[in-house]
Amino acid sequence: MYFFAPTVTDTKGEETVAGDALNVIGLQKSFGKNHVIRGIDLYLRAGSVTVLMGANGAGKSTLVKIICGHHAADGGTMTLAGVPFAPSDAADAISQGVVTVHQSIDDGVIPDLDVANNLMLDRLVERGHGLFVREKRLREEAAKVAAAMGIEVNLRARVSDLSVADRQMIAIARAMARAPKVLILDEPTSSLSATEADRLFALIDRLRNQGVAILYISHRMSDIRRLADRIIVMRDGAISGSFETAPLDYEAAVTAMLGHRMTEVDVDVAPGTAPILQLRGLKLAPGATPIELEARDGEVVALVGLLGSGKSKLAEILFGISPPASGEMEIAGNPYSPRSVPDAITQGVFMSPKDRGTNAVIPDFDIADNMTLPFLRSLSAGSFLSARRQRARADSMVDQLGIVCQSVGDGIGTLSGGNQQKVMIARWLMQPARVLLLDEPFQGVDIGARRDIGRHIRATAQGRATLVFLAEIDEALEIADRIVVLHESEVVGEHRNQDIDLAALVSNISGAVAPLSGPAS
């Protein structure tokens, strides 16, 4: 038994033959007091692509983790092709035919081995496999798999030398070598370019025709339009919308994703006073359309865009991590071209980076040390740190931001995600900034902490220009005075955050020129 042979039934275009591959009924999951999944009913059809949409914290990733055996459900049942399915761990789920390709691609491949070995790796693990690797046969079989998946790379190339898209393909091909009934793809295009994504879509089309039930998690509208047979929308741990009659109503799906939550926070829009940060003809990459942008004193500007829209690149340029391709920046009329991060900080430009786990948190340090890290100089006499002043400063920030902790001497790891993020934001509020950059400040943050952070950022906005880089529309609506939309390194829209035209905003973000309509395929 090998590859997808057993599941290749004649399902091409025939909806009637395809049954439910996976059926989920009344799924429940809590983490402590946090009720994350509140009764989810879901089915996946063989030979069809179901797109799962949902804002941050809607419970998408928890749902996926339950299906792929990472977490156990607290309640509810799952059946796989009619048979009860309760995976004890990830390996069990895979052996039963539910395979997941996670967001971080490098979990799915061994970078130092060549392509052929990567494709055949799972065969090497099998108990029946002999001691010696038969190199010639391995390469022949790898070539067969590659051909079946439409992978056109040199099988002897090291995976680490390949492009992200090729690595992604190989990860999926490896997953497919196990002949899955259900394939879950978690934001697979998040690090792919448009042409790379097209290759992935072609592969997904092929798998759909082979009768695999595919759950595709994304909120990238262009992907969804291209692939979706059905759309399921999650919000606050429950299904808030399900769309399956063609043509799919994408706008309704987006509304179901955002819910009415955006009206819960009323932003008192301020236009700002004197301009502080000005970008003139700034090109993020050679050949990109130049960006013109102004941010004023007291104003909070949200830069919204999908992954790959160039917003992270813009944040890096502003913080002196990488230089722009061309163009000029000014702060309060003076030319600004930071050579390095320390240089940017000296000139009053502070940034709280995204992915706090890798980019911000010092895991060995306590709360006070983590918070005061950028400005230790101001808390020392000579070179010697004053522990007393450090604690006093940290204590006052803890009060201002409502950080829930026993003492600032506790390890940062003892805090919840939301409180950790508050510490990371507090870090850059310890001294007045000219320009404050917040890259995805609400990542992995519960809604309460998100409100606290948003309120505090808005309350302290006077005296600086604040730029917030976000992927989620609803987060932008909560915090910004003005929303600027980036798409493929270009400013494609600008909206004052008052009586905003949501449909226009959404189509800006997804880069659609024409109004939203049925699937492109």
Place this chain on the structure above:
Amino acid sequence: MTDRLLDFAIRYGFLILLVGLIVYFSVAAPGFFGPLSAAFVLQSVAITGILALGVTCTLVVGGFDLSIGAVATSALMLSAYSMVILEHPTLVAVALCLGMGALVGLINGLLIVKFRVPDLLATLGMMFLLIGLQRIPTQGNSIATGMSLGDGQFAEGTFSAAFLWLGRHRFDLFIERLLPMPVVVFLGIAVLIWLFLGFTRHGRLMYAIGSNERAAGLVGTPVNRYKIAAYMISGVTASIGGILLAARLGRGDIASGNNLLLDSVAAALIGFAVLGAARPNAFGTAIGALFVGILLQGMTMMNAPYYTQDFVKGAVLVAALVFTFYLSSRRSGAGH
């Protein structure tokens, strides 16, 4: 209750063990407890301890310096070459050695930071290079006054009295001529590095680099400069160790200092377990060096044969590592 007990064990276990050891040897081995014996223990660990304090700095920034032993023996040979063959005065010889240590640290740092060579490999390469280099000027021979220079001449220089003073002088404390100079240097460097790592913002930033280099860089820490500085500190302390060794031996002995690397790395790693720090720290390193010294001194006085020493050091190291990593992970696991 068990949590608090575990916490107490992690924090004070190693120090209690140390005190227990001293009490046991004091009772079991007559003559163990006394100033002379204490001075002897300190003398035996002083040079290893100095090297260990340097390597602690590289451990703090998440690196490792394998070249310290070779830097120390290079400093030993260089000081002998400088004084015995080139007949330099003391000050020049010492300056040469310190400069050599700083230069080696700089090269190590640049290899790691600029050329992206992994720290273990860069310093392993440097160790190899130095071991070879120190033999070339003397054709692989040790250096001593009166040695033949090959062309019918003989080396006429000597180690100056001032240089030998660095290794052999003993200060009066309780008893006349008790405290050897290397011990004073060791304690001085220990206090300096302890203050530097624990109480200055530079030390704090170095720990931040060791814990999450990316995050440290994104708050504006000049990561590369601190990493190079750490290797330079390590190089300089290793060369100080080499100078003291040369001054104690009074000759450029090519075979000396073979054990320096392993002993000092062991001391630094044992230091992880002291006070439950679970990370490199100067106080722990000094205690780690002392622990090994006391154990060996006590065992020697109880007539344990010399060839068991390495085994004992290894056993202490493994025990300390288990203590650090296993127990600490249990503690943080219980915290959730």
